[in-house]
Amino acid sequence: MPEISRRKILHVDMDAFYAAIEQLDNPGLRGKPVIVGAPPDKRGVVSTCSYEARPFGVRSAMPSRTAHQLCPHAVFVPVRMERYAAVSEQVMAILQEFTPIVEQVSVDEAFLDVAGVLHAWPDAVMLARALKQRIHSRLRLTASVGVAPNKFLAKLASDMQKPDGLTVVPATEPEILAFLAPLPLTRIWGVGKRTAEQLAAAGITTIGRIQQMTEPELAPLLGQAGARHVWRLARGRDDRQVETDVEEKSVSAEVTFEQDITDRTIMRQTLLELAEKVGRRLRRAKKSAGTARIKIRFRDFRTITRQCPFAAPARSDRDLVHAALSLLAKEKLRDPVRLLGFGVSRLTDTAAGQSGQTQAPLFPEWDSAAPAERHAQLDQAVDTLRERFGKGIIKRGRWQT
Ligand SMILES: [Mg+2]
Missing domain, CATH: 3.30.1490.100 (DNA polymerase, Y-family, little finger domain)
Structure with missing residues (x-):
């Protein structure tokens, strides 16, 4: 089967980053549900919560008051952005040790293009495993990593086995179509709740359903540009480059x-x-x-x-x-x-x-x-x-x- 691409892109996403740092810095918080964000008696929201809080239904961006009702024994701690930024710098420095082509997309996420450095590794999966290990041994934090032929698939993959996950998307077109088919439409980059509802009203609820359609069939629902975007991503096609700082300052x-x-x-x-x-x-x-x-x-x-x-x-x-x-x-x-x-x-x-x-x-x-x-x-x-x-x-x- 032909490979659709020789590119190897990693998406690295730290697990419950803020909460994990709080648990790292304060051993008393380890193993406990920790909520980083506004205290429950104030108006404000959850920034991040530890994995121990998630079974209770606590999520990012939820009002702190709601989070407290769902998980009354959770420990609330304030956001310490400076500290997270300092750890973020360390994470990014570790990623740079693997390839110079690193695109930081948020405080705890980055894309890496590793095609040019693979000669030093048995394969991209071994590199990803080493990268996770290095982050863990230096910082005592876990990351989830997706390995794929492009950014869209790599980002999807990093989210699939959190925390401490390593998910590899196969590189041939039929396998990629099968990988995407069962996923809900909201997994497509740019498809929010509202668009998903519009499509659901037309009987379209999975990426697999989009794969069976043509671009012109989608256009009345999404507009021409939207149809093109969604149709391509539903087939796992994405040729955006990993952009390092354009002009390194x-x-x-x-x-x-x-x-x-x-x-x-x-x-x-x-x-x-x-x-x-x-x-x-x-x-x-x-x-x-x-x-x-x-x-x-x-x-x-x-x-x-x-x-x-x-x-x-x-x-x-x-x-x-x-x-x-x-x-x-x-x-x-x-x-x-x-x-x-x-x-x-x-x-x-x-x-x-x-x-x-x-x-x-x-x-x-x-x-x-x-x-x-x-x-x-x-x-x-x-x-x-x-x-x-x-x-x-x-x-x-x-x-x-
Ligand atoms: Mg994260």
């Missing part, structure tokens, strides 16, 4: 330590590795940076950032590492550190003379090039080797500062 990387640290040697080593990682991504994007910054988060989640401009647009590891370590050196750190980050911004296209060719020779005519450019060229040659043969192949000497 900054590149950054960060790491959360298993245990809070006070040892500056470890901090320096960590920043060095982060700066090299950022450097690789910067050069791959054929960009140079105008500003460097470090981010330090302490044990109590207080977070500081410090930045400095580069004297000239920078893209070599040497310049990035130097900036990162000098920014760190200026900080007096009284409290233990739980997270370190390094990033660059004010990105510009690397000028034509500073060739961004990936085929750069390992030993170019360095004598004619400026010293900073020489470093960037060596870095790029190393990047190419690493991409071809794996990261372990070259260990760079440690930078002196």
Whole structure:
């Protein structure tokens, strides 16, 4: 059977994200029905509830008062958006470790296009499994993942076996049609309650029924554009791309330590590795940076950032590492550190003379090039080797500062 597409798209969706973070941060809440949102005595709604609250009928966007009636022993906790955003950043950073093509669609959801990185994996399912494991081992949170040939199917799939699910949509057209056929119309992207009711009035209640119809038959019910949209999705057709930030405005990387640290040697080593990682991504994007910054988060989640401009647009590891370590050196750190980050911004296209060719020779005519450019060229040659043969192949000497 022909594959309808060679694309491999993952949709990653964290499970009961806010409630799971509350249970993570407060062990007393684990195993209990937790409702994140307005307290029941106030006018307001449920933002997220833990899986323990769901059998009682509690759902997102429901008035808190109703939720309290359904589940009187539930613990209500207020929304702590800053904390969720911080964890979200960590989740997204983990996804970036698998592929640079990540489209974040909300605080706890993203699409990944992994077709270009599958050579390093037995298949997309193994990659998805590793991704779930990495999120769990680093953050102690679970994600549900859908693997499919396109975004529409991947998103449907991630929702099918929550929590901690991994659902794979088959890649051939007959299998996709069979997978979609029994599902209700509201599973089609853009078909809300109202449209579903209109279609139900015409005797159409499943995606399978739409599959038996033609586009012109649907048009009187949905309009021409609507008919086209619904007809295509009912057949599992969707060629939207996974869109990374169109113009990347900054590149950054960060790491959360298993245990809070006070040892500056470890901090320096960590920043060095982060700066090299950022450097690789910067050069791959054929960009140079105008500003460097470090981010330090302490044990109590207080977070500081410090930045400095580069004297000239920078893209070599040497310049990035130097900036990162000098920014760190200026900080007096009284409290233990739980997270370190390094990033660059004010990105510009690397000028034509500073060739961004990936085929750069390992030993170019360095004598004619400026010293900073020489470093960037060596870095790029190393990047190419690493991409071809794996990261372990070259260990760079440690930078002196
Ligand atoms: Mg979610």
